[in-house]
Amino acid sequence: MATLLTPKRSAIFSFALILFYFCTFLAPHCLPASQGSANSSFRIAGNVVNSITGAPLAKARISLMDTANRANILFVITGDDGHFEFYSLKRGKYSLEGAKRGFIRAAYEQHEQFSTAIVTGADFNTENLTLRLTPLAFVSGKVFDEVGEPVRKATVTLYMEDHQGGLKRIVPAGSDMSDDEGYFEFAALAPGKYFVSASAKPWYAIHLPPSMSRNGISSAGAALPLDVAYPATFNNGATDSQAATPFPLQAGDHLQVDVHLSPVPVVHLTFRVPEDQQQNGFQTPLLQKRVFDTVEYLTDQSAQTIAPGVYELGGVPAGKYSVVLQDPQSGRPQQSSQITLDKDGQEFDASHGDPTASVKISVKMPRQAPDSQQLNVALQDSAMQVVGYSPLDATGEATFSNIPAGKYALVAFAPDKRYSVVRSVSSGVETSGHLLTVAPGSSLSVTAFLAIGMVAVEGFAKRGGKPSSGVMVALVPKDPQLHLDMFRRDQSDSDGSFVLRGVIPGTYTLIAVEDAWGFQWLQPDVLNRYLQHGQNLTIGDLMTSTVHLPDPVEVQPH
Secondary structure, eight states: OOOOOOHHHHHHHHHHHHHHHIIIIIHHHHSOGGGOOTTOOEEEEEEEEETTTOOBOTTOEEEEEETTEEEEEEEEEOOTTOEEEEEEEOSSEEEEEEEOTTBOOEETTOBTTBOOOEEOSTTOOOSSEEEEEOBOEEEEEEEEOTTSOBOTTOEEEEEEEEOGGGOOEEEEEEEEEOOTTSEEEEEEEOSEEEEEEEEOOOTTOOOOOTTSOBTTBOOTTOOOTTOEEOOOEETTSOSSGGGOOOEEEOTTOEEEOOEEOOOEEEEEEEEEOOHHHHHTOOOOOEEEEEETTEEEEOOSOEEEEEETTEEEEEEEESEEEEEEEEOTTTOOEEEEEEEEEOSTTEEEEGGGSEEOEEEEEEEEOOTTSOTTOOOEEEEEOTTOOEEEEEEOOTTSEEEEEEEOSEEEEEEEEOSSOEEEEEEEEETTEEEESSEEEEOTTOEEEEEEEEEEEOEEEEEEEEETTEEOOSOEEEEEESSGGGOGGGOEEEEOOTTSEEEEEEEOSEEEEEEEETTOTTSOTTSHHHHHHHHTTSEEEEEOTTOOSEEEOSSOEEEEOO
């Protein structure tokens, strides 16, 4: 017996027929390029979890990028169970990344800027992955004065202990200004060790030269009760970074860290300026203070003229400083001197400071370097801070003026090429590496010979004959302390493979170290321990292709 279709049933039937036609004939051709191949049969699947609690993360955005074609990216959103799945993938290598509000965006097994790519194939299990996202942390607090009242408009600086690149440095990680209630905050922080420092000017402070009458109290050196300042103070009450203690910040923490300021008498620094400098123009000296591994300028200082050619800086807490004289035309540092301010009315002779130097760099390019390549050179101090930066001019030269005396690393870089200073010649003396010693007031002329990184080194990291993923692979140059810019690193992928790109010609030792992320592996005594069991490798001057290592690199324990 025939069944009559009502209008409603007819519409349902038509929709079902269209859906069947779409799924059978059209859908396979509408998949992204990486999913549409007829012989595609691989999946990448797993779960996204909180790295601390292990709880699944719903509504996390997961991306999968084909490393051979970075424009080919797929996205999914996890369900309540935190599960994700990419299907019908071709054999290849894929970068997996997750993001969710309140968590640190991260790639699979990410360490620093490195991560482990997922390799698909018949021999690899890629369907039970765990992508861990770390909750962001939060630090807030208040700045209080000596009587427990909040301090408004205090400058609050956050510092963190940084272990990237095998070095331990303490660097600024953020700044804020306290509000009317003394409140400050730093959000979206990664786990680690941190410091907080606050500095402010007491609202009641009055800074006058000692030679002036102070409310009827005369006299040089007489203390004025209101002639005080708040020294930069850390979370543990220390006023010197060397005595500061960090506080640990765990993933997801919401810590309250208060800073209590106490006033101290200020000192007044008197300095005399030679007549010739007065005639050529003169700018007020600046005071610098080393804070951990950086140098910071004091901003809350006052300057007054107290006699012809005699100036005075006030409002400065006692301590160790660098007095920096500036070029009157450019405002750049021209002279620098170290001084310990420990008594009021102390005098500084500006004519006895260490004059700054000039450094002229002439660059000799390697034969295989592209002529059109834009190249820049820079000088870095021991804290890896750039003190001079310049592109090369048409003659292949760059000049740095007003450079303080010290030791610097000369580095060269371009937008898409890796260069290294392999040797330099100065005053007829040739040295290996990129380190320069700049004497006070010198005019240094240096010829720097560059090498270009055009070689890639590919290989596998194995432990006991089996592929090892997530390990740090490092290509260490000969005399590593002289050639820090020749280091190359990678993290092994899920099949144990790695690629070190932009390798400079030279002699190297290749090492693979398990759990090497986050500790000071670059320290000579630590590094030498791994080099003894590394694999030697030489990259020739004329090599431009990829080097495929015939033997795997054996993974060493941390």
